[in-house]
Amino acid sequence: MATYLYRIGRFAYRRKGTVLSIWLAILVLMGVGAATLSGPTKDTFSIPGTPAQQAQDLLAERFGDQKSAMDSLSARFVFAAPPGQTLDAPENRAAMDAVIAQIRGIDKVSESAKGEPGTPGALADPVAADAGLQQMATESAAQQGIPVDAALENARALSPLSADHTVGYVEVPFDGEFSDVDQALRDQIKAAADVGRDAGLNVQISGSAAAEAEMPGGVTELIGIGVAALVLVITFGSLVAAGLPLITAIIGIMIGSLGITLATGFVDLSSMTPTLAIMIGLAVAIDYSLFIVSRFKHELTLTDDRSEAAGRAVGTAGSAVVFAGLTVIIALAALRIVGIPFLSDMGAAAASTVFIAVLIALTLLPAILGLFGRKAFAGRVPGLSQRDAEGEDGKVTFAGRYVGGVVRRPAVGLIAGILLLGVLAIPAAKLELALPNEGSGDPSTSARQAYDLVGEGFGPGKNGPLLVVADARDATVPEGEAFGAVVEKISEQPDVLNAQVIGTNEAGDTAQILVTPRSGPSDPSTMDLVADIRGAETELHDQIGVNYGVTGQTALEGDVSERLLEALVPYLAVVVGLAFLLLMLVFRSVLVPLTATLGFLLSVAATFGATVAVFQEGWGGLISNTQPIVSFMPIFLIGVVFGLAMDYQVFLVTRMREEYVHGASANDAVAIGFRHGARVVTAAAIIMISVFAAFIAEPNSFIKSMGFALAAAVFFDAFIVRMVIIPSVMALMGDKAWWLPKWLDKILPNVDIEGDKLAKALPRERREAEPAPVS
Known part of the structure; x- marks a missing residue:
């Protein structure tokens, strides 16, 4: 792979005009398509096949095209x-x-x-x-x-x-x-x-x-870009070099967001989908370009040929970008397997922006480097060094001293990292899930005040009535008697304040029964009531042949939350399994992917704990309106965090493998690889944390909590798991870290992410490129 990417990078650098024209054309086409073919967004959370949706479908069939409680205006x-x-x-x-x-x-x-x-x-x-x-x-x-x-x-x-x-x-x-x-x-x-x-x-x-x-978007993105610009300037000591990842990232999110806008003309997308896609796409786009620009600068210390340096940078760092991007794309695209349409669309949209970010880093970035030529690192900032972030100039650095201590005492770092993340994960035991509703809104809004007034005046159940659709077509008693029996059975439940028939269809064989609970929509007692009412149907059906289903907004939202919770473990198994296989290809090891995955689980647990503590329990006073965690945040968070966690695993540990493959001892490889990658990975993590944290300012509760959770996850994973726990584990395992069964070594393709084949192929590439001697 490294050899192919090397050729792509070198071609893009030398044929910059062609590459830039292609990307400009794509941007213009996306803009025209978004302006002419876009449609409205739709914030509905229904899942086909849930009991509440089946009852809603029966309602629409028997009473005409009656809208869902979640769709009515x-x-x-x-x-x-x-x-x-x-x-x-x-x-x-x-x-x-x-x-x-x-x-x-x-x-x-x-x-x-x-x-x-x-x-x-x-x-x-x-x-x-x-x-x-x-x-x-x-x-x-x-x-x-x-x-x-x-x-x-x-x-x-x-x-x-x-x-x-x-x-x-x-x-x-x-x-309407x-x-x-x-x-x-x-x-x-x-x-x-x-x-x-x-x-x-x-x-x-x-x-x-x-x-x-809601407030118009753009402000949060600007905050994230501003912090990213500052970090890039400090990293490169050059205004031009700092601007390159930002230019490519902005172009990437423009294409991605325009593509999502265009897609709204053909599929129903949530209004949150573009914001999530931009959040993730912006963060990974800056990071991917940062790694390649940093490697480009390092290669310039080894060769004066800038197109050669661009090719090598894309061939080496670009290989890591491809596999890091693939892990993110796999995690996001795999959301489709859980069978939840709006979540699948969110994942697909975010995956598309990541895919675009990878393509831009591999092609557009080297073309822009070719456009700037020798000015790529111009605009030096006084007081900041322009030293090679991935090189070794003989100076003793903090990263060198730190990793030396980790290698000497690996058990200390391992135990401390696990204990810290374990303590942070404790609040996750109190996790409560719910979909956003007016009862969880900001108390200063009119909608929340209206909700509270109704609850105070009529009781909490008035805000979340249930609707039972009773079907008496196969009843063995008259329809009126069958409906009365259903009302009587429902009224036996202790949490029911009132149940009554509010209408029948023209044929008289189907009735709508309004049920007012004693508890509110977000109260667990209400969903227990839904389950109890559904559980009583079998007995009534056996007695008089009547069927019924429970729907209404509360039941619909509850079923969505339950389905999401059920899908969590299967989704996690599929994503982790696929990414484990991918990481085995990257590292040609069994233990390195295993430790990477276990480290991810630690960072996710700590992230859930921190998010519950801040948003649900109100720790730190960051949120004045505490509320349950949005139901689909955990599964979406797992997908995104796994992909991002593997980003840093790939970027940091591939440098360790590169040194090991080239002859360094296991512990020396850990130390050298860490020194090479630590500064750039640190800069990348700070950028990603800043981009995500900026979205805490968004008014939407899901976006706010997602921004916080992603920022926390990157912090925990990059600085505790990848920079404390993983080097400690690698040092403890020694040569065993790179163990791979011989039979598996034979069947796994060698993707050469560390560029060993590229290093051997370069002399041949140069000879082929030289003109033949004149005889």
């Missing part, structure tokens, strides 16, 4: 009376009526909701709506022969007015999809709420149509 206006008052007061009712009149003027409000009060589906203030429900309940009791108390209890469960008449709400349906929500609609919704606020009411709004727009 609506807003909830929550009214709270001033202290000491109720919403019954004439001035408060007048204020609510004024708000509702303003709502009717919003263009995208469904036509049925714009009707006059009293017409089906029309908006009415909570007091009037409650009175209407009470009257309907009395009439229904008389007509159906059911107890008035039971009818009134059902009416109170559906009432938009709290029992003490201090809190009420209005559900406002909107036409999430993509139709723009700032103009948000402004109209806010203006309607302001009418009530100006009249003295506490009016808060929640729902998909009223979701507040």
